[in-house]
Amino acid sequence: MIPQLLAGASVGAGVLLIVLMLRPRVPGVAATLGRLDQQRRPRRSMTASAAGSSADGRLERVRATVGERIEAEVAVRGWPLTRTREDLAVMNRSMSTHLGTKALLGLGAFIWFPVVMALLGFGGGLGMPLILALAAGLFGFFLPDLALRSEAEKRRRDFRHVTGAFLDLVAMNLAGGRGLPEALMAASSFGDHWAMVRMRQALSNARIMGWTPWEGIARLGNELGVDGCATSRRRSRSPVTKVPGSGCR
Structure with a gap:
């Protein structure tokens, strides 16, 4: 029984x-404030595969x-x-x-x-x-x-590898005589990998919001749950990957 x-x-x-x-309901004050707080979060562009994968409308x-x-x-x-x-x-x-x-x-x-x-x-x-x-x-x-x-852990590992390659490209651009902003944008423009695209978006947002480039990258790392400095330390076995101003030693 x-x-x-x-x-x-x-x-x-x-x-x-x-x-x-x-059931339809009338939103209260707490629900309205929660929705406004969600709208304050930065909008992320959805990829075509994420936005158009519906088989049944x-x-x-x-x-x-x-x-x-x-x-x-x-x-x-x-x-x-x-x-x-x-x-x-x-x-x-x-x-x-x-x-x-x-x-x-x-x-x-x-x-x-x-x-x-x-x-x-x-x-x-x-x-x-x-x-x-x-x-x-x-x-x-x-x-x-x-x-x-x-799936997210696999993508984070992929992102860490791409971040290491990004730092190497920045260091090479700096060694070639470019300034730091130009080196960052040139390195992030190398390829259309999803991690490079997110890095490029983070740098563009930092420039628009008046943040430093490394603050924009740090915000991206916090959003994705990736420790960028730990990635840099794993990649910085040679002095070339220690990019000045990155905050990672």
């Missing part, structure tokens, strides 16, 4: 959560709606989700898309698991299949986080 009660309670809680999430709209609702609730409650935001920044993905994917995948796993067990002829009653379905839903909900973390 207890497994049936737990399963029924979990199903009821899940249905209530979905209804509350999709209706499913994409549902995912966007659910993700935006969850993101608004996260902002209201003040949850920073720093690690997730850094991973998403590395992968050039939006928070609302990620949260919508988590919610839909968890709900899909929760619904799909009992259907498969019914098709396989599992006759162990309703309690155990529903508890297992709840476990499958939780796994589906956290699976995007695991995949995102793995």
Whole structure:
């Protein structure tokens, strides 16, 4: 009897959560301030693969709606989700898309698991299949986080290698007689690798905002969760990679 009660309670809680999430509501002061704080964050340009990967427009709209609702609730409650935001920044993905994917995948796993067990002829009653379905839903909900973390770590390693090559190019341009700003822009213009593009954008933003170039690169490193100075130390086995003004010794 207890497994049936737990399963029924979990199903009821899940249905209530979905209804509350999709129900239109009047935003309060906390929600408005949270949305304004999100709008103050710097906008990142989405790549074509990230922006145009939808195979079903209706499913994409549902995912966007659910993700935006969850993101608004996260902002209201003040949850920073720093690690997730850094991973998403590395992968050039939006928070609302990620949260919508988590919610839909968890709900899909929760619904799909009992259907498969019914098709396989599992006759162990309703309690155990529903508890297992709840476990499958939780796994589906956290699976995007695991995949995102793995992909982001690979991209961070790639970014560190490109940063080392970028510092080498800056040092060579300085040795050739160029000034520091010209050397930085010339080095960041070498190739269309995603890391070089982000470096180029960071330098352009620093020039517009009146920051030093290294402050712009440091802000990019903080946004992506990459320690730029540690990267420089790994690459600075020869004096040529020790670029003056970088703040890394």
